[in-house]
Amino acid sequence: MLKRKRAYHRPKVCKFCVDKVEAVDYRDARRLRNFITDRGKMIPRRISGNCAIHQRQLTRAIRRARSVALLPFTAEAT
Amino acid sequence: MRLYEVIVVYDPALSEEAVEGEIERLKGLIAKGSGQVQELQKWGKKRLAYEMKRKREGVYVLCRFTASPAAMREVERNLKIHEPVLRYLAVRVEEPRRKAKGAPEGTPEKATRDPELRYTPSGSPVCSFDLAVNRSYTTQAGERRDEVCYVTIVVWGKQAETCAEYLRKGRGALVEGRLTQRSWETPDGQKRSKHEVVGERVQFLGGRREGGSPPEPEAEPVRGPEPPGAEDDVPF
Numbered sequence: 165m166l167k168r169k170r171a172y173h174r175p176k177v178c179k180f181c182v183d184k185v186e187a188v189d190y191r192d193a194r195r196l197r198n199f200i201t202d203r204g205k206m207i208p209r210r211i212s213g214n215c216a217i218h219q220r221q222l223t224r225a226i227r228r229a230r231s232v233a234l235l236p237f238t239a240e241a242t
Numbered sequence: 243m244r245l246y247e248v249i250v251v252y253d254p255a256l257s258e259e260a261v262e263g264e265i266e267r268l269k270g271l272i273a274k275g276s277g278q279v280q281e282l283q284k285w286g287k288k289r290l291a292y293e294m295k296r297k298r299e300g301v302y303v304l305c306r307f308t309a310s311p312a313a314m315r316e317v318e319r320n321l322k323i324h325e326p327v328l329r330y331l332a333v334r335v336e337e338p339r340r341k342a343k344g345a346p347e348g349t350p351e352k353a354t355r356d357p358e359l360r361y362t363p364s365g366s367p368v369c370s371f372d373l374a375v376n377r378s379y380t381t382q383a384g385e386r387r388d389e390v391c392y393v394t395i396v397v398w399g400k401q402a403e404t405c406a407e408y409l410r411k412g413r414g415a416l417v418e419g420r421l422t423q424r425s426w427e428t429p430d431g432q433k434r435s436k437h438e439v440v441g442e443r444v445q446f447l448g449g450r451r452e453g454g455s456p457p458e459p460e461a462e463p464v465r466g467p468e469p470p471g472a473e474d475d476v477p478f
Contacts, residue, residue, distance in 0.1 A: 187336075191249070191304070193291075232249050232331040233290035233300065240292065 176213025180222070188218060190225035193234040200226065204236040243308045245280070245335040250321060251300035251328040254287055261301050264326060268305060271320055275313025281306040294328050306335065351375050351447075352414050354392060359406035369402035370438075371395055371409060373417060395419070397441040405444055414447030 179198075180188060190196070199207050199214075199222055206226055209219040229235040252264055265282070272279055285302035294300070309317065314332070321330040357371035375391045395417050397405050409415060419442045425435035 236291040
């Protein structure tokens with residue numbers, strides 16, 4: 165018997181497309197935070213479901229935001 | 243002149259007046275390169291996402307301005323060596339991508355009359371209609387004006403029939419094609435000529451509305467539950 169690997173999965177949608185965002189803003193740290201992990205790593209688009217165009221913009225935005233300390237490069241050691 | 247955006251993070255130890263002074267300094271720097279400040283935002287003291295120079299906070303200032311690349315280099319050089327600046331980020335502001343060529347936002351090309359469908363003696367369909375192309379511009383006095391250009395579109399073949407069926411006066415369409423000149427003689431013997439666009443690809447814009455039969459919905463096939471047993475038969 166075949167094992168059903170995925171029973172049912174909801175189709176993922178790009179959150180930026182849904183909100184009709186034309187250009188991902190690197191200043192909008194609050195929104196960008198949704199796309200990084202607790203450790204500060206970017207979430208790949210196979211997980212977040214973003215489209216290629218927006219993921220590319222997002223990558224750029226996160227990198228820019230990191231460089232002016234709006235976002236962390238990594239979680240801080242405690 | 244290019245549009246730039248700079249975020250400067252100043253030392254949190256600066257007093258408010260000192261920050262104002264720093265902003266003036268930055269403005270002076272931009273003005274020296276004959277740039278123009280378009281927007282200035284003071285975000286105030288914000289917590290840094292990570293420690294910089296043993297500091298946990300920074301005073302954020304955002305500035306949008308025009309400058310030539312050479313002047314920008316000078317501004318950046320100054321920010322780099324200026325002690326109260328903890329960190330800065332300078333980026334060039336890029337224009338948002340145009341959605342489609344020749345289609346300004348909000349004013350799609352619209353058909354100004356219902357399409358006319360005819361057939362050539364050999365039976366191939368021809369459809370012609372007029373499209374209004376809008377362009378808005380700002381006059382020197384600063385007024386917004388609209389300029390309209392009417393273009394006659396001719397479509398041949400199968401697409402002609404689809405156009406005749408779905409296009410109506412006032413509906414938007416995007417046409418890709420080539421320009422042709424057609425000349426003919428009026429009944430009183432005058433020579434006349436006209437430029438027309440022979441549409442090779444016509445994309446209807448806007449949703450289906452009243453009038454005419456609705457276009458075929460381009461719905462994706464709905465993935466329903468798979469028929470039972472269809473997959474279980476695979477012998478591995």
